[in-house]
Amino acid sequence: MENPYIPYPVSIDDIQIATEDKSLKTFRFVFQNKSDEEKFAYKAGQFAELSIPGLGEIPIGIASSPTEKGFVTFTVFKTGKVTSHLHTMKVGDTMGIRGPLGNWYPWDTLMGKNILIIGGGFAFTTLRSSIKMMLDPSNRSVFGNIDVVYGARTPGMLLYKDELFEWGKREDINMHLTVDTEAPNWDYHVGFTPAITEKVAPKASDDTYAIVCGPPIMIKFTLPVLEKLGYKHDHIIMSLENRMKCGIGMCGRCNIGTELVCKDGPIFTLSDINKTPKEY
Amino acid sequence: MKILHIDKASWDKGVLKSGETYRLTGPVKDKDTHAFKNLNDGELPDMGYVETKMSPKALLFPRSEVMLTYSTNPHDGNCNIMKEASKAYPPRAVIGIRPFDAKAIQLVKLNFDTEEYKDPYWLKAYEACTFVGLAINQPSITDFSTSCNTGPFDETGLDVLVVDTGHGFLAKILSTKGQAWADAAGFNIEAGADAASKITAMKKEAEANIVSKISVDKIAGKTVLELFDAGHWEDTAFGCINCGTCTFACPTCWCFDIQDETYGTQGVRIKNWDSCMTGLFTMHGSGHNPREYPYQRTRQRFMHKLKYFMDKYQEGIMCVGCGRCIKQCPANIDIREICNTMNQ
Numbered sequence: 001m002e003n004p005y006i007p008y009p010v011s012i013d014d015i016q017i018a019t020e021d022k023s024l025k026t027f028r029f030v031f032q033n034k035s036d037e038e039k040f041a042y043k044a045g046q047f048a049e050l051s052i053p054g055l056g057e058i059p060i061g062i063a064s065s066p067t068e069k070g071f072v073t074f075t076v077f078k079t080g081k082v083t084s085h086l087h088t089m090k091v092g093d094t095m096g097i098r099g100p101l102g103n104w105y106p107w108d109t110l111m112g113k114n115i116l117i118i119g120g121g122f123a124f125t126t127l128r129s130s131i132k133m134m135l136d137p138s139n140r141s142v143f144g145n146i147d148v149v150y151g152a153r154t155p156g157m158l159l160y161k162d163e164l165f166e167w168g169k170r171e172d173i174n175m176h177l178t179v180d181t182e183a184p185n186w187d188y189h190v191g192f193t194p195a196i197t198e199k200v201a202p203k204a205s206d207d208t209y210a211i212v213c214g215p216p217i218m219i220k221f222t223l224p225v226l227e228k229l230g231y232k233h234d235h236i237i238m239s240l241e242n243r244m245k246c247g248i249g250m251c252g253r254c255n256i257g258t259e260l261v262c263k264d265g266p267i268f269t270l271s272d273i274n275k276t277p278k279e280y
Numbered sequence: 281m282k283i284l285h286i287d288k289a290s291w292d293k294g295v296l297k298s299g300e301t302y303r304l305t306g307p308v309k310d311k312d313t314h315a316f317k318n319l320n321d322g323e324l325p326d327m328g329y330v331e332t333k334m335s336p337k338a339l340l341f342p343r344s345e346v347m348l349t350y351s352t353n354p355h356d357g358n359c360n361i362m363k364e365a366s367k368a369y370p371p372r373a374v375i376g377i378r379p380f381d382a383k384a385i386q387l388v389k390l391n392f393d394t395e396e397y398k399d400p401y402w403l404k405a406y407e408a409c410t411f412v413g414l415a416i417n418q419p420s421i422t423d424f425s426t427s428c429n430t431g432p433f434d435e436t437g438l439d440v441l442v443v444d445t446g447h448g449f450l451a452k453i454l455s456t457k458g459q460a461w462a463d464a465a466g467f468n469i470e471a472g473a474d475a476a477s478k479i480t481a482m483k484k485e486a487e488a489n490i491v492s493k494i495s496v497d498k499i500a501g502k503t504v505l506e507l508f509d510a511g512h513w514e515d516t517a518f519g520c521i522n523c524g525t526c527t528f529a530c531p532t533c534w535c536f537d538i539q540d541e542t543y544g545t546q547g548v549r550i551k552n553w554d555s556c557m558t559g560l561f562t563m564h565g566s567g568h569n570p571r572e573y574p575y576q577r578t579r580q581r582f583m584h585k586l587k588y589f590m591d592k593y594q595e596g597i598m599c600v601g602c603g604r605c606i607k608q609c610p611a612n613i614d615i616r617e618i619c620n621t622m623n624q
Contacts, residue, residue, distance in 0.1 A: 001398055001400045001403065001404070002398070002400075003364050003400050004397045004398070004399075005347050005348060005399075005538075005549070006348060006362055006363075006364060007362055009360075009361045009362075032361075051362065052360075053350040053352055053360050053361075053362060053540060053542075053547060053549075054350070054352055054540050054542040054547050055540060056538070056539065056540050057538065058565075079565040079566060080565040083565070093360075094359060094360040094361065095360055096360075096361070096362055216568075241564070242562065242564070242570065243561075243562050243563060243564050243565075245536070245537060245538045246536075246538065248396070248397040249391075249394065249396075249397065250391055250392060250394075250397070250399055250534070250536075251535060251536050251537070251538070251554070252391075252534060252535030252536070252554070252556065252584075253535065253554070253556070253561050253562055254562075255580075255584070255588065256570075257504045257505075257508070257583075257588055258504060258588045258591045258592045263396070263397075275503070275504065275505065276504065276505075277504065277505065277508045277509075277583075278570075279562075279570040279571060279576070279580075280570050
């Protein structure tokens with residue numbers, strides 16, 4: 001019987017400070033057993049439990065793309081006991097990863113469709129995974145137009161900046177980066193994500209889906225914009241967060257109504273979410 | 281279905297004999313009530329017991345259970361690598377479990393034994409068990425099990441149903457596991473032809489003694505949001521102090537926490553009972569809490585038991601009507617009244 005509580009042993013392979021305030025770091029892990037990497041086959045949108053013996057586990061979205069082989073990456077905000085300890089860990093240290101967990105963005109449905117990605121702050125991790133996956137030469141032709149609206153407080157708080165600017169130069173993706181207020185040497189949008197979305201979002205159609213991931217305040221003001229633009233609720237896809245422990249639908253704390261965010265989610269359409277209590 | 285007759289003297293001898301093959305667990309006197317405990321050599325289950333304060337769920341889902349072990353010593357080859365804690369699961373006979381508690385185990389199984397994931401600790405403990413149930417001849421006044429798809433003589437989840445006829449026991453063998461336990465106990469005298477009708481009559485009488493009923497027909501027809509957004513919750517939950525007694529006493533509550541404990545450089549990852557009644561249960565790392573107010577936690581418990589579970593599994597409600605929460609609640613909260621409110 002496979003024990004779903006045992007994490008795969010991994011080594012920290014690289015650590016990068018991800019934002020100017022140093023509250024986020026991106027960790028690259030390699031699996032200590034090659035066979036574990038194969039077992040950890042994941043899809044963009046899934047998460048994993050990062051496990052530090054003696055401290056506990058934290059559910060974090062997978063930031064690397066399934067098309068990137070040999071490692072997995074996670075960008076982690078320093079906030080509690082486990083994340084604070086993780087921020088003190090060094091390259092070469094051993095810890096564990098349990099997963100992949102949860103569902104993923106509905107890639108089968110999204111094939112052949114236009115995709116509008118709306119992200120805010122540091123909730124861009126699984127969106128980065130998704131963009132990287134879609135832009136892979138073997139996948140790009142599978143999808144229609146790709147628009148990305150991504151906002152942060154300042155340019156220094158945008159995650160994966162080098163990649164963002166690189167994607168900005170490509171013809172096959174429309175990047176709409178924004179920061180809350182004017183900043184030196186910033187040549188892109190200025191304004192909150194919902195307002196920029198209203199300006200640049202592609203027209204709603206049966207063939208266009210929006211993926212929204214960000215802080216509650218951004219989501220609160222973005223959803224009315226999408227509705228105004230005509231996006232149907234079953235064409236708006238969101239990733240939810242709740243406190244989790246087991247990650248496999250058993251410990252009972254992450255439910256919103258009948259749905260377990262860890263197992264039935266974290267990805268839901270807005271029409272699904274509309275049927276559940278807003279306990280997230 | 282084979283029914284054995286066991287006189288009371290033979291029962292004691294046979295149960296002790298089965299202890300040579302099985303680890304025996306059963307109800308024993310514990311302060312002013314009874315508890316399910318592993319029986320010592322020569323100790324017999326008290327088949328005259330009325331009820332246990334705590335349900336026997338802890339046999340499969342201990343209050344605190346070591347799942348994994350680890351070392352944080354950098355000189356250990358396996359430093360910071362989690363290993364499954366070694367545990368033995370010898371065959372266990374659970375003697376005298378009440379039918380509604382056995383039914384509860386089947387409901388909890390839906391959580392721990394899923395298509396995608398299996399909790400090996402719960403499942404291995406479950407598979408090692410033979411459940412020898414004891415029918416309830418005189419249901420308590422808070423027993424409403426017959427409204428919960430079970431009852432005093434329910435055979436669901438049992439391997440043997442034992443009925444105390446006053447003069448002796450009738451033991452209805454319900455599975456090969458049950459037969460194996462009867463063989464180990466040396467119970468082999470088949471009861472007379474009237475045994476089945478005797479059990480049926482006693483069942484009917486016991487069920488007729490249950491006067492407490494609930495109904496969930498209207499709950500089934502309403503949406504989750506209709507019930508969740510109903511205006512009564514703050515009033516309904518007003519008396520609740522969120523102590524969690526109901527969740528711990530409940531045979532179907534399965535929520536748990538996972539914690540690490542390190543002693544020096546050696547540590548264990550433990551699964552502990554948890555309760556949706558506590559604020560920390562759902563508090564995010566950011567401090568945001570989706571169930572910030574006490575009434576929201578009370579609502580979660582009853583919505584889970586009486587609606588979410590029903591909709592998710594199509595196996596009825598997540599309550600077997602044992603009545604423990606009603607008897608033990610320090611604020612006199614009664615799930616039957618809340619169910620009636622929800623079922624308006």
